[in-house]
Amino acid sequence: MMVSLLKHATFGQKCGGLLLLVLLAFALFGNGLAPNDGAYQDLDAILAPPSETHWLGTDHFGRSMVARMADAIRLSFMLGVLCVVTSSIIGVSLGVWAAWSGKKVDAVLNVFVNILLALPGLVIVLLFAAIVPGSFFVLYLAISLVQWVEYFRVVRAVTKTTVDSPAMQSSQMMGFGRWYLFKRHIWPAIAPSVFTLATFGCATAILTMASLGFVYVGMQPPLAELGLMMVELFPYYSDAPWLLAEPLIAIALLVLGFHLLGRKSS
């Protein structure tokens, strides 16, 4: 399966995948490059430029930036993957259910979707973040709540046409079970869209967390989080511009990686 996936991937998707793998490796093993963990303050070396001991320099408390960047990227990956898994499972199962099981379920679910679509996603997440400030779990809950709607809408639309297709109807008449019909007919039809939605959703989730950190209502210090680090390091721009550049580049690479991975050949 992996081989065939690689064969069908476009050049852009391979680049995106590689970029994400590099970032993931850094997130998992980057702590090993630092002399101490991300919380250790070396007050003799504040705002140090990149050197042999501190590969990415140190911040305004003398904390190693390698360790902090690794922590922040790991946190972003964690949130992105958790949100994608949760929202895609909810969105896909409800979408298939709504398209396959008659009008009542569909109507009820559509009311929910319309309510959720009435507010911009970031506003919903902001309100949730206001209820429980600085909580990773609530952030994850809010983002998943916003994102499952997209899966639902796409999956529902594609499943509707698949259910009516002659291929699936003849399968049904031959007496195959529901699970088989899903596996054989519906899943292959929705899988490409779900994959694209998942990569873009992951990027959006990461962006949302950084946005909240950036307006100071998301994760709270001393946690290492990309948006928060931008705010913290901005005042030191004239002394240490490389410090501000690090979270900026990291978030851009993360989002770029997911966007490249998700884009079908154009």
Added chain:
Amino acid sequence: MKKIFFPRLFQLLSVIWGVGTLTFILMRALPGDMAYRIAASRYGQDNVSSDAADLVRQELNLDQGAVVTYFSWLKELLQGNLGRSLVSDEPVWQILQHMLGHSLLLASVALFLSFFIAIPLGLLGATFGKKVDQGIVVFSTTIRAMPVFVVGLIFILVFSIHWNWLPVAGFGSPEHIVLPALSLAFTLAAISNRVVRNAAIKAFYAPFYRFAQIKGLSSGRTFLRHGSRHIALPVVAFLGIQLVGMIEGIVMIESLFSWPGIGHGLAHAIFARDIPVIQGAALLMGILFVVLNTLVDLVCYRLDPRARRQA
């Protein structure tokens, strides 16, 4: 027409219910003693005592049962009674009015600029060969990879701090709007120029367009008479999708540039735990979102004779 207005009206009601409920939960679930916190924000951290907190608790009815308060909360909201800011004691409506003007100004300038960037870029990509198009794709992908506040931050660093051409933040003079509007416009245009390009290619290769050329119309005339409307329709429809990004962008950009609009107000209110203002700002954003979506629907309806025949 009914098909356009009825679902939107339902959405409007759900906005009010959703925001009302969330802010109510926020009100009840706040960590720490809320009355004490409000008293502190009113009288200053040094002058606050538990007597002052008790006074606030009585004044704001913070000790009633949950269900009772919930329905009276929603009723107040439906009557348009948003209350006063817990921090400045100004009526929320007044604050919102002030913020709305600034936000609309920023949004319209940004939207206008984004058209100015996206339409020429899209047409360029559609008419000149593959090389130009690929260049534009690289540009769009790069901008898209950056969240709107990173674009804004880079603009600040380059144009305000490095070259000192434009003010870093604030409002008042026309120069203040340039950077926030430009950063928002770039993010919007990075996506919409692709839509313009695809719509243009579809129109340019359509049989009716070829026919107009063959019968001898000049290329400018063909474009205006036969191309422009066909290209406009998907672009306007896409605007509806982009509204989400636009409103989210406004929250971020206003906070970054200290632009006194709704987004800035919302972020500040959340930080200060000023619940009436949180509720008002979120409500206004939701209403604005639904109203603008309705406008997009109406414009599409005007542009597309097929939709009118169906209705």
